[in-house]
Amino acid sequence: MFYRLLFASLWYILPAYIANASACVFGGGTPLDLGKNFVDGRRIIGDGVTYKGSVFGIVCGTLVGLIQGILVDSNVFNSLDFYGTVLDHVILAFFLSTGAIVGDAMGSFIKRRLNIERGKPAPLLDQLDFVIGALVFGYLVAPIPHEMIIIICLFTVFIHLLGNIIAYKLGIKDVWW
Template sequence: MDTSVISVLVMSAYVIYFMLPAYLANASALAFGGGKPLDFGHNFVDGRRLIGDGVTWRGTLIGIGFGTLVGLLQGIASQTGFVYGILPDSIIQGILLGFFLGAGALIGDAFGSFLKRRIGIKRGRPIPLLDQLDLVVGSLIFASIVVDFPVDMLLLLFVISIILHLSANIIAYLIGIKDVWY
């Protein structure tokens, strides 16, 4: 196999592992969400809901907790010497990175919902790229508090995130967690 293909595959695995706290925070917020909406049902000055019923306090808190837990586990795994680079190299850094990736993913997703409400897109309706990348951008902004990202990683991260997001949504739709496949 060509070394450039191997390099891309290794970097792809690295990116997925790094983003696990964000990806799993987002998935757990969907799976365990419900209850009081994050915006408490309030409207913005335009008369539309701030975010909508799909982003809830329970989902957000569980998602952040799950992202932090994944970061903790990655921090523990880092003690084995298995990981390197911008991945957590201590348990404390793992917890911090997991928290920031998870919180950023969910705040990014909420901000995406806020933008959709501003342009009149109803809950559950798609906006290609925004739906796939709002959590990525949010998680990267928050995680930049504790890590610097290599530029070559960012492009790959966006491509992988689009593919994983669509795949996860299709699976969630097929097993009945989501009402739409996108």
Template structure:
């Protein structure tokens, strides 16, 4: 398959996971999902970064993305396209991707707390890839992808994450480039 087409189809598939991962940064806050409780090692179970509000809006905007994708497909794409999952298909797929992405973020935070890393301290690779891995684990059994698309997603995700952060840093939206 043409690399550009492969790249497009990979990003198209995973898009609700990216949205679900990004939205809590803007619409998060409120009560943390661990209710401020500690694990038996005396450190926070998950931390203040993962909240009920962030999770709710992450899933909501993930599903909205899926619904928009459906309309774009029926309006602008070949109905024979492999992307034509139908409305209910896009709702289920985007729900699975968004839930998986947020579960991955939560697990990533849990792991970081066990390694005594504070919220905001970066864990390169873990921060950029757990949400993709779990989005794929949740969605793949119902909406499988070719193996080369999966490998491409795992390789490009840290790069996309990094380049978007560098752009935000250059625009003075972020204090650090990572």
């Protein structure tokens, strides 16, 4: 029972994970805040959240939803009670991916307000900003049980740290957190 819930939770949030990772990998270029400062004199978001990364993140996450929809439609996962059309999965993935990008941007906004520079750690905020954004946006389209939300948040903290450590070891990130 627990494994089914764990798998369903990860299946649900997978487009957001891919969106967040893709934004990092394919990012760069013009920042969303266009280099502007907020009323407090600090950058609105900073250089880490870019148009290119945001678009690639949303597109890649949405494509994952398309693949999920095709797999469900072809009955690959019929024993796990996944429902919905391919279009339902694409729409959910778009909302999850967009929420992940918005959540990441909000996390950067909060870090700037707290005077935490880009790349400096903000425990839990760094790990959960994108997933909270994804869950809020995704809940609008496909609400999930509270148990799944808890599993997603707990799993995300660990998987995010592990992913960052691997990215650091591969030279993709400058810091391990």
